[in-house]
Amino acid sequence: GAGVSQTPSNKVTEKGKYVELRCDPISGHTALYWYRQSLGQGPEFLIYFQGTGAADDSGLPNDRFFAVRPEGSVSTLKIQRTERGDSAVYLCASSRDRGNTDTQYFGPGTRLTVL
Amino acid sequence: AQSVAQPEDQVNVAEGNPLTVKCTYSVSGNPYLFWYVQYPNRGLQFLLKYITGDNLVKGSYGFEAEFNKSQTSFHLKKPSALVSDSALYFCAGARGNAGNMLTFGGGTRLMVKP
Numbered sequence: 001g002a003g004v005s006q007t008p009s010n011k012v013t014e015k016g017k018y019v020e021l022r023c024d025p026i027s028g029h030t031a032l033y034w035y036r037q038s039l040g041q042g043p044e045f046l047i048y049f050q051g052t053g054a055a056d057d058s059g060l061p062n063d064r065f066f067a068v069r070p071e072g073s074v075s076t077l078k079i080q081r082t083e084r085g086d087s088a089v090y091l092c093a094s095s096r097d098r099g100n101t102d103t104q105y106f107g108p109g110t111r112l113t114v115l
Numbered sequence: 116a117q118s119v120a121q122p123e124d125q126v127n128v129a130e131g132n133p134l135t136v137k138c139t140y141s142v143s144g145n146p147y148l149f150w151y152v153q154y155p156n157r158g159l160q161f162l163l164k165y166i167t168g169d170n171l172v173k174g175s176y177g178f179e180a181e182f183n184k185s186q187t188s189f190h191l192k193k194p195s196a197l198v199s200d201s202a203l204y205f206c207a208g209a210r211g212n213a214g215n216m217l218t219f220g221g222g223t224r225l226m227v228k229p
Contacts, residue, residue, distance in 0.1 A: 004158070031215065042119075042205050042219030043159070056216060091158060100209040101147050101166045104217060106158040 002026065004107035006092050012113045013082055021077040021110045025094030032075050033093040033104060034067055043091055049075060082114045117142040119208045121220035128196045128227055136191040136223045138180075138206030147209040148189040149217065150180055152202050159205065165189060176200070196227045 005024045013019050025032050031050055035043035045059040049069045057067075064082075069075040079086055089111050093104040118141045128134045140146055147166055151159040163174025170182045180191045189206060203224050207217040 033215070033217075035217075040222075042207075042221050043217075045216035045218070048215050059216065093159075095215075100215045101164075103149070103161050103164060105161060106151070108156075108158040 004092055004094055004105055006090075006107040006110050008110060009108065010111045010113075012115065014115050015082060015084060017082050017114075019079050019082055019112065021079075021090050021112070023075045023077070023092030023094075023107060025073065025075070025092070026105055028096070029094035029105075030072070030097050031095045031102070031104075032069060033095075034075070034077050035091040035093065037089045037091055037109070039088075046077070046090075079112075082112075084114045087112055087114045117208055117210055117218050119206050119218050119220040121204075121206055121223045123223050124221075125224045125226060128225070130198050130227050130229050131195050134193050134196040134200070134225065134227070136204050136206075136225060138189045138191065138220055139187050140189060140206075140208045141187065142208045142210055142218075144210055146189075148180075148182065149207045149209070150174065150178070150189075150191050151205045151207065153205065153222075154202050162191070162204075196225075198227050198229055201225055201227045 007022045033048050034046040037043040047067050048056040052072045064080045067077045089109040091109045093106045095102040095104045120139045149164045150162040163172050165172045165182045173179045206220040
C-alpha cells in the first residue's frame, strides 16, 4: 500500500515568511509524528498526534512552530516568521496506534531552505 | 532523560565481509530500540526493532541486531556486506514506560567497497 507522503518535497522561502508543510500518513494509522533533521544529524522529535489532538508537543522549538491534524488524517506543520536556522529536512512518520512499541514509518521529507 | 549514541561517524567494510554498526543507549525503564536506514534524498526505512524476548533480532535485507542489557548496546550486524548496503544508518530508542517519541543517534555512514 501507499506509504507516508509529504508535500512539497522542497521548499525555498525568504526569512520572515510563513510556510506550511503537509503530511499524509498511511491509511488507518492513528498516530502521526513530526521530526526535524538538520544536516549531518539524526532526526529530532517535534510533535506527536494521536487522532486529532497533539498528545506531545514538547519538541516544538518555539511558538513560531505549530501543527494541526483537524480530521485525524492529514497534518500540516506551520512555521511563522521563518529564520535561517529553520532550514532542515522535516520528516513525518505514522504508526498504527499510540503504543511506543509500534513501528513508525517515515515519509521522504520536505527540505526547507530559508534564505 | 534518554539518549542514544552511535560512536562511529563512518564504517568502512569490504564487500562480502561482516559488518557491525554500533549503538549504545541510555533509556529509563524498558528500552525499545530501533534501526533505520536512510538512502540519499529519501526518508528513513525501518530495518528492525527490539521490544522484548530474544536478544537477537532479525530484520530486513539480512540485517540483525543484538540487544545487550549489561552493555546497554544494540549493535547492527550483517554477515556479508553488499555494496548496495552503503547508506546512513540510525539507531533510535523509545522509553518503555511512557511517551512515543523516538530519540535518534547521530547516524553512522556505512561504506561498502567492492
